[in-house]
Amino acid sequence: MNEKMTQNQRLDYLVEEFKTDSVQYKGLETPKDTGGKRRILRSLMNIRMPKAFPDDVLAVQDEYLTGRAEEKGIVRLSDIPEIRDGLSIWQGDITRLAADAIVNAANSQMLGCFVPMHTCIDNCIHTFAGVQLRAECSRQMNQLRIKYGKDYEQPTAVPMLTDAYNLPAKKVIHIVGPIVQYKLTPELEKELADCYLNTLDMCLVNNLRSVAFCCISTGVFHFPNKRAAQIAVSAVDSWLSQHSGAMERVIFNVFKDEDKKYYEELI
Known part of the structure; x- marks a missing residue:
């Protein structure tokens, strides 16, 4: 499923999944712009304690980060x-x-x-x-x-x-x-x-x-x-x-x- 998602769709999906996972920031308002969404996602990743995460969410995260690496230039x-x-x-x-x-x-x-x-x-x-x-x-x-x-x-x-x-x-x-x-x-x-x-x-x-x-x-x-x-x-x-x-x-x-x-x- 995640193979067919665009980078923007993956970003939107991950922001919501990481918000839900965080409990404390579940109700956080998501910015409309890509830069704002990236900052929210990174911040939620930064503060997250090491613990299990559903495999389907990790799969989308992996696709997204692989795409980001290619965008930045390997x-x-x-x-x-x-x-x-x-x-x-x-x-x-x-x-x-x-x-x-x-x-x-x-x-x-x-x-x-x-x-x-x-x-x-x-x-x-x-x-x-x-x-x-x-x-x-x-x-x-x-x-x-x-x-x-x-x-x-x-x-x-x-x-x-x-x-x-x-x-x-x-x-x-x-x-x-x-x-x-x-x-x-x-x-x-x-x-x-x-x-x-x-x-x-x-x-x-x-x-x-x-x-x-x-x-x-x-x-x-x-x-x-x-x-x-x-x-x-x-x-x-x-x-x-x-x-x-x-x-x-x-x-x-x-x-x-x-x-x-x-x-x-x-x-």
């Missing part, structure tokens, strides 16, 4: 120039990349961002992957709590691998970067390097041969952008020199012009 490795030694820089929305894995800057709860329409990468990845991603993260965290205790939170620099669902990438690697609260320390710098090294180790074990790194810890975690880029490139170079031929491509995904400049200077 970016493949062949579209991104290699600068040297399998390294690339790409500026833009990481949810467009068809790499084997994209890296998500997560928080220690590992459930994504619950702030409606927040522009952080965690929110974007969860939004365009679909609600299955939060559900999978929740299942993995519940298993870890059984093992380590009910107060378990994901430690810094320990990656978690999930499917990517409706994203063009095959997998998502979620990692918690170090938080700079007062000043930069050697310990924080080592933790950031470990984020890159441990992620590449996870790629190696899982036969993921291309990965796109976001600028881990540079946003609300307050790691200085230039130093973060230096550590990222140094760690990746070091790992690649020890694992020759293991990766087809490592992409530094940047959003800000400032970060693009730093990576271009380093690579």
Whole structure:
């Protein structure tokens, strides 16, 4: 049935289904314009706790998000120039990349961002992957709590691998970067390097041969952008020199012009 729906029909259907599912926002007035409907849908997805959803609704969500990915334009490795030694820089929305894995800057709860329409990468990845991603993260965290205790939170620099669902990438690697609260320390710098090294180790074990790194810890975690880029490139170079031929491509995904400049200077 959903194959024959248009994108606009899917959007209308999903807004109503997510409103009904939310209870609290059941009576919310739906905007008439497409942009308004998209904002409502994304917001309802953002605040939704991980729980079951009817298969027929998920099927429409999947069709809709696959369509949105195509509308935004899927970016493949062949579209991104290699600068040297399998390294690339790409500026833009990481949810467009068809790499084997994209890296998500997560928080220690590992459930994504619950702030409606927040522009952080965690929110974007969860939004365009679909609600299955939060559900999978929740299942993995519940298993870890059984093992380590009910107060378990994901430690810094320990990656978690999930499917990517409706994203063009095959997998998502979620990692918690170090938080700079007062000043930069050697310990924080080592933790950031470990984020890159441990992620590449996870790629190696899982036969993921291309990965796109976001600028881990540079946003609300307050790691200085230039130093973060230096550590990222140094760690990746070091790992690649020890694992020759293991990766087809490592992409530094940047959003800000400032970060693009730093990576271009380093690579």
